[in-house]
Amino acid sequence: xxxxxxxxxxxxxxxxxxxxxxxxxxxxxxxxxxxxxxxxxxxxxxxxxxxxxxxxxxxxxxxxxxxxxxxxxxxxxxxxxxxxxxxxxxxxxxxxxxxxxxxxxxxxxxxxxxxxxxxxxxxxxxxxxxxxxxxxxxxxxxxxxxxxxxxxxxxxxxxxxxxxxxxxxxxxxxxxxxxxxxxxxxxxxxxxxxxxxxxxxxxxxxxxxxxxxxxxx
Amino acid sequence: xxxxxxxxxxxxxxxxxxxxxxxxxxxxxxxxxxxxxxxxxxxxxxxxxxxxxxxxxxxxxxxxxxxxxxxxxxxxxxxxxxxxxxxxxxxxxxxxxxxxxxxxxxxxxxxxxxxxxxxxxxxxxxxxxxxxxxxxxxxxxxxxxxxxxxxxxxxxxxxxxxxxxxxxxxxxxxxxxxxxxxxxxxxxxxxxxxxxxxxxxxxxxxxxxxxxxxxxxxxxxxxxxxxxxxxxxxxxxxxxxxxxxxxxxxxxxxxxxxxxxxxxxxxxxxxxxxxxxxxxxxxxxxxxxxxxxxxxxxxxxxxxxxxxxxxxxxxxxxxxxxxxxxxxxxxxxxxxxxxxxxxxxxxxxxxxxxxxxxxxxxxxxxxxxxxxxxxxxxxxxxxxxxxxxxxxxxxxxxxxxxxxxxxxxxxxxxxxxxxxxxxxxxxxxxxxxxxxxxxxxxxxxxxxxxxxxxxxxxxxxxxxxxxxxxxxxxxxxxxxxxxxxxxxxxxxxxxxxxxxxxxxxxxxxxxxxxxxxxxxxxxxxx
Numbered sequence: 001x002x003x004x005x006x007x008x009x010x011x012x013x014x015x016x017x018x019x020x021x022x023x024x025x026x027x028x029x030x031x032x033x034x035x036x037x038x039x040x041x042x043x044x045x046x047x048x049x050x051x052x053x054x055x056x057x058x059x060x061x062x063x064x065x066x067x068x069x070x071x072x073x074x075x076x077x078x079x080x081x082x083x084x085x086x087x088x089x090x091x092x093x094x095x096x097x098x099x100x101x102x103x104x105x106x107x108x109x110x111x112x113x114x115x116x117x118x119x120x121x122x123x124x125x126x127x128x129x130x131x132x133x134x135x136x137x138x139x140x141x142x143x144x145x146x147x148x149x150x151x152x153x154x155x156x157x158x159x160x161x162x163x164x165x166x167x168x169x170x171x172x173x174x175x176x177x178x179x180x181x182x183x184x185x186x187x188x189x190x191x192x193x194x195x196x197x198x199x200x201x202x203x204x205x206x207x208x209x210x211x212x213x214x215x216x217x
Numbered sequence: 218x219x220x221x222x223x224x225x226x227x228x229x230x231x232x233x234x235x236x237x238x239x240x241x242x243x244x245x246x247x248x249x250x251x252x253x254x255x256x257x258x259x260x261x262x263x264x265x266x267x268x269x270x271x272x273x274x275x276x277x278x279x280x281x282x283x284x285x286x287x288x289x290x291x292x293x294x295x296x297x298x299x300x301x302x303x304x305x306x307x308x309x310x311x312x313x314x315x316x317x318x319x320x321x322x323x324x325x326x327x328x329x330x331x332x333x334x335x336x337x338x339x340x341x342x343x344x345x346x347x348x349x350x351x352x353x354x355x356x357x358x359x360x361x362x363x364x365x366x367x368x369x370x371x372x373x374x375x376x377x378x379x380x381x382x383x384x385x386x387x388x389x390x391x392x393x394x395x396x397x398x399x400x401x402x403x404x405x406x407x408x409x410x411x412x413x414x415x416x417x418x419x420x421x422x423x424x425x426x427x428x429x430x431x432x433x434x435x436x437x438x439x440x441x442x443x444x445x446x447x448x449x450x451x452x453x454x455x456x457x458x459x460x461x462x463x464x465x466x467x468x469x470x471x472x473x474x475x476x477x478x479x480x481x482x483x484x485x486x487x488x489x490x491x492x493x494x495x496x497x498x499x500x501x502x503x504x505x506x507x508x509x510x511x512x513x514x515x516x517x518x519x520x521x522x523x524x525x526x527x528x529x530x531x532x533x534x535x536x537x538x539x540x541x542x543x544x545x546x547x548x549x550x551x552x553x554x555x556x557x558x559x560x561x562x563x564x565x566x567x568x569x570x571x572x573x574x575x576x577x578x579x580x581x582x583x584x585x586x587x588x589x590x591x592x593x594x595x596x597x598x599x600x601x602x603x604x605x606x607x608x609x610x611x612x613x614x615x616x617x618x619x620x621x622x623x624x625x626x627x628x629x630x631x632x633x634x635x636x637x638x639x640x641x642x643x644x645x646x647x648x649x650x651x652x653x654x655x656x657x658x659x660x661x662x663x664x665x666x667x668x669x670x671x672x673x674x675x676x677x678x679x680x681x682x683x684x685x686x687x688x689x690x691x692x693x694x695x696x697x698x699x700x701x702x703x704x705x706x707x708x709x710x711x712x713x714x715x716x717x718x719x720x721x722x723x724x725x726x727x728x729x730x731x732x733x734x735x736x737x738x739x740x741x742x743x
Contacts, residue, residue, distance in 0.1 A: 057551070057566070060553070093633060097321060
């Protein structure tokens with residue numbers, strides 16, 4: 001219900017903008033501009049899937065259920081280039097320019113919009129040794145919680161229910177120092193340091209396999 | 218036909234489909250799949266008063282083809298188009314148009330004149346693409362010849378002749394001359410008893426002499442075919458200086474130049490007068506009232522007797538209940554839309570990689586190429602911008618639109634740049650051919666298909682190993698995706714063809730699916 005309401009508010013706003021644009025056509029100099037196709041910044045679902053469920057087809061992770069503080073921090077990080085600038089961070093490079101032109105208002109609007117989507121655990125697509133992953137996860141649990149539920153006070157996002165292919169890509173990016181290498185990225189730097197303890201791709205896969213067993217309701 | 222539905226109801230709807238999914242059948246099991254011939258000669262049954270509702274997801278040319286053909290036969294079609302325009306990768310950019318690249322939106326600032334347009338996607342129609350051409354004829358879309366190769370265009374490579382551009386005709390004439398000389402030597406210096414008879418050898422040598430424009434000793438000493446150095450009308454033309462074979466071999470462009478008018482671009486090429494989207498407009502004159510714009514598909518559920526399609530429009534989620542569904546949403550976006558497709562079908566959707574093609578264009582302040590004897594055609598450059606296309610449209614008018622870059626895939630070089638970096642790259646590349654290029658062009662636009670809203674990719678790439686052809690697994694996945702789910706849901710578009718990136722493939726995929734549908738409907742109504 002709340003979802004429907006936020007959508008209606010949005011459409012009202014859009015109508016208002018279109019009306020304002022139409023009204024400005026009285027001004028001859030902007031007549032051509034009034035005929036221009038309007039746009040907005042609510043394009044997240046093109047990549048991240050309907051209702052933010054995530055889309056493996058374009059390697060864009062689930063947003064539904066993501067904590068508002070984490071989403072805001074990442075959007076701001078992408079906008080400023082703290083994230084998504086490393087030439088080897090392929091998916092980050094795709095996201096960075098999409099956030100680069102967002103205003104504070106747009107970010108708040110997006111965070112609110114994403115907040116209207118219900119948490120829905122993602123499909124499990126990777127197989128690893130979850131038992132081996134459990135041992136390795138003990139380190140992760142310090143910040144991300146024993147059930148992968150996240151911890152706002154420590155700035156650590158929820159991991160449970162996130163797309164496993166996304167988690168694996170990010171672990172690899174942290175490990176290879178494609179993410180979290182910039183001095184202004186405090187939390188990213190912490191995670192980059194922690195990821196160094198995972199010695200192989202298999203170890204990362206095992207951790208992800210264990211996260212796949214955590215809280216998914 | 219459509220009613221608002223709450224998000225909760227929608228989720229329940231999708232959640233309750235476990236039982237249905239189990240009985241979803243692939244079309245192959247029914248033994249009804251039509252052949253390619255039936256797609257070419259579509260002979261649909263008129264419903265004659267029987268009702269059938271059809272949802273068409275995406276207003277690309279395959280979706281429009283379905284709407285056009287099925288409406289004629291009495292089907293009730295609804296096209297859901299997520300953006301504000303139909304046509305998909307048929308995208309003609311004109312004055313004021315929005316180029317909706319996520320993170321890099323642009324409005325086109327070209328002068329507002331009928332010839333000042335840029336075909337940012339589909340741009341050429343080979344004369345062998347007869348299904349598409351028939352639609353152009355049927356829909357009253359006026360066509361003209363597209364000038365794909367003009368030998369007066371240039372070839373430029375920093376590695377050749379210190380980067381000095383030479384004309385295509387110079388390059389290819391000399392190349393053929395030297396290649397002819399080599400071939401002639403092989404023919405004259407070896408025993409010709411085998412594999413040729415003396416007569417055959419003579420005939421072949423004759424052709425080789427002509428191929429290379431060789432002299433009586435079968436040597437290449439330059440040719441007037443390369444264009445005159447001076448005169449040529451009131452006085453005899455004088456021959457241009459020869460360019461050494463070694464120099465010609467310094468560029469790798471020869472490979473593309475020698476077959477530029479073969480294969481897909483071998484037939485005469487055509488284009489609609491005024492822009493490729495005249496084809497879209499032709500379809501929309503017939504079925505435009507069936508399109509719902511800014512209607513984003515939010516879920517697809519195939520049931521035993523139909524398809525339920527959820528979509529968002531005007532801030533509300535609606536459900537469209539239909540008998541059949543034709544879906545030309547790009548496969549990589551469909552994977553982000555809830556559905557109850559069989560696992561193997563989803564696997565096929567996920568397998569396809571999205572194309573990375575990129576184009577850029579400038580408005581030229583004057584038609585400087587015409588001053589250099591160029592009317593249409595393509596200049597080839599060995600740099601990331603790759604090509605400059607001179608427009609066929611608007612000959613001898615004041616201004617024109619030139620294509621400043623066409624990277625037809627295999628790299629994200631320009632896509633990863635900022636708009637300013639992209640433009641500077643094309644200016645720097647272009648001025649190697651036209652020294653005053655930077656001052657002659659203005660109002661740039663760039664189209665990175667990988668980042669376009671509602672698209673996120675150019676033509677589908679099925680084969681992982683382009684050179685080796687399709688693997689058996691790829692063939693299997695392709696046939697899985699081509700067959701309908703439960704006889705109700707069809708994926709269409711050039712993505713469901715083995716020759717993507719052409720409108721003909723999209724149109725034929727739609728007709729193939731309709732031929733399949735037709736057999737099912739015929740047996741139902743029999």
